[in-house]
Amino acid sequence: MGRSNTTDRPYDIVLFGATGFVGALTAEYLAAHAPKGLRWAVSGRGEERLRALRDRLPGGEAIGVLPADVTDPASLRALAGQARVVATTVGPYLTHGEELLAACADAGTDYLDLCGEAEFVDLMYVRHDARARETGARLLHAAGFDSVPYDLGAYFTVRQLPEGVPLSVDGFMAADAMFSGGTFASSLHQAGRVRQMTAAARERRRHEPRLVGRRASVPVSAPRFAGEVGAWAVPMPTIDPQIVCRSARALDRYGPDFRYRQYAAVRRLPVALGGVAAFGALAAAAQLPPARRWLTERYRPGDGPDAEKRARSWFSLRLVGEGAGRRVYTEVAGGDPGYGETAKMFAEAAMALVLDALPDTSGQVTTAVAMGDALIERLVRAGITFRVAATR
Numbered sequence: 001m002g003r004s005n006t007t008d009r010p011y012d013i014v015l016f017g018a019t020g021f022v023g024a025l026t027a028e029y030l031a032a033h034a035p036k037g038l039r040w041a042v043s044g045r046g047e048e049r050l051r052a053l054r055d056r057l058p059g060g061e062a063i064g065v066l067p068a069d070v071t072d073p074a075s076l077r078a079l080a081g082q083a084r085v086v087a088t089t090v091g092p093y094l095t096h097g098e099e100l101l102a103a104c105a106d107a108g109t110d111y112l113d114l115c116g117e118a119e120f121v122d123l124m125y126v127r128h129d130a131r132a133r134e135t136g137a138r139l140l141h142a143a144g145f146d147s148v149p150y151d152l153g154a155y156f157t158v159r160q161l162p163e164g165v166p167l168s169v170d171g172f173m174a175a176d177a178m179f180s181g182g183t184f185a186s187s188l189h190q191a192g193r194v195r196q197m198t199a200a201a202r203e204r205r206r207h208e209p210r211l212v213g214r215r216a217s218v219p220v221s222a223p224r225f226a227g228e229v230g231a232w233a234v235p236m237p238t239i240d241p242q243i244v245c246r247s248a249r250a251l252d253r254y255g256p257d258f259r260y261r262q263y264a265a266v267r268r269l270p271v272a273l274g275g276v277a278a279f280g281a282l283a284a285a286a287q288l289p290p291a292r293r294w295l296t297e298r299y300r301p302g303d304g305p306d307a308e309k310r311a312r313s314w315f316s317l318r319l320v321g322e323g324a325g326r327r328v329y330t331e332v333a334g335g336d337p338g339y340g341e342t343a344k345m346f347a348e349a350a351m352a353l354v355l356d357a358l359p360d361t362s363g364q365v366t367t368a369v370a371m372g373d374a375l376i377e378r379l380v381r382a383g384i385t386f387r388v389a390a391t392r
């Protein structure tokens with residue numbers, strides 16, 4: 001079966017979770033930047049709060065309101081049937097996400113989330129990728145700061161390197177930013193499920209076709225001083241390297257043997273060591289339910305950095321790519337990574353699915369595979385830097 005024709009549905013985009021922290025920022029971004037004529041709606045479980053949000057947005061009278069609740073599967077099916085693209089910020093996705101994704105896969109509706117939970121992404125591949133391929137639905141995860149800069153940054157870097165040869169890319173992230181209650185809750189939830197995450201990854205490997213004649217891998221790496229960027233580099237245990245690797249598996253342009261490593265870049269060794277220790281302590285605490293509950297209560301859902309803090313926040317991802325004796329230094333950079341820029345990336349990716357001429361894809365796909373060039377172009381227009389800093 002090919003892509004379902006969804007153009008006659010009432011909405012181009014439905015934003016589910018619009019009353020949450022990132023949801024509201026995404027709604028504001030869409031209200032300010034959606035082209036005239038784009039039909040979109042805010043959705044979530046509190047109809048009154050949705051109406052209040054809609055009423056304070058510029059052009060609000062044209063924005064639809066669709067009440068839906070993850071505890072009411074019929075409302076999710078109705079939602080999936082009314083949209084061409086569903087963009088959801090309702091996490092933790094392991095708890096709240098599957099019914100909606102399944103409804104989208106069934107209805108041929110494109111689905112986009114902000115999920116950085118590797119277990120969820122792997123389980124959704126195993127359970128719903130085949131159905132989405134039948135209906136033509138595109139299922140995109142991690143369409144925010146996790147993992148768009150890394151995925152598109154690696155894609156952009158690869159395109160500066162020779163074709164048909166082994167390539168390696170190292171990403172070094174530096175940022176000054178804070179997280180929201182929702183992000184904290186999702187990260188803690190994930191950190192408490194290492195065993196289940198490993199099992200889901202194994203299950204995925206059993207289902208995923210083997211890559212023939214090519215390799216794409218994430219070598220294990222240790223903290224080190226990275227002379228190429230003049231900073232201490234600490235490996236980042238996030239979903240991003242897996243996403244980059246999936247793009248490399250899908251696209252021949254990454255060459256016959258592609259390797260990707262990712263680090264947090266910090267200037268001083270004590271900061272690097274402190275980061276490793278803090279992560280270890282948090283991961284250990286997440287294994288104990290009472291400690292996890294106590295930590296979750298420190299940051300409430302809906303909380304997040306205020307506008308002033310967000311305005312001072314920034315990120316800079318420096319990438320070093322190598323292949324056939326050529327070395328290229330690139331950078332992806334922008335403002336507040338977790339929220340302002342996440343809302344921008346998320347909204348632009350949703351609009352790309354509706355408005356841009358994209359490669360013909362379906363099933364679980366990464367942003368680089370589904371919309372690499374189109375999304376880079378959109379993000380550059382929206383003020384995010386993608387640049388080649390030097391070549392050797």
Ligand SMILES: NC(=O)c1ccc[n+]([C@@H]2O[C@H](COP(=O)([O-])OP(=O)(O)OC[C@H]3O[C@@H](n4cnc5c(N)ncnc54)[C@H](OP(=O)(O)O)[C@@H]3O)[C@@H](O)[C@H]2O)c1
Nearest residue numbers: 017019020021022070091144145146180182183186301302
């Ligand atoms: N990929 C990235 O870079 C990135 C960046 C930031 C955030 N995130 C992720 O995005 C997600 C949202 O973060 P956030 O800070 O915006 O969290 P949040 O403020 O807690 O928002 C969560 C949203 O989920 C909704 N919700 C909860 N239970 C629901 C239910 N039963 N039915 C319908 N809606 C329900 C909430 O609705 P109410 O308003 O009714 O409570 C709210 O709209 C988290 O999973 C976070 O990890 C990812």
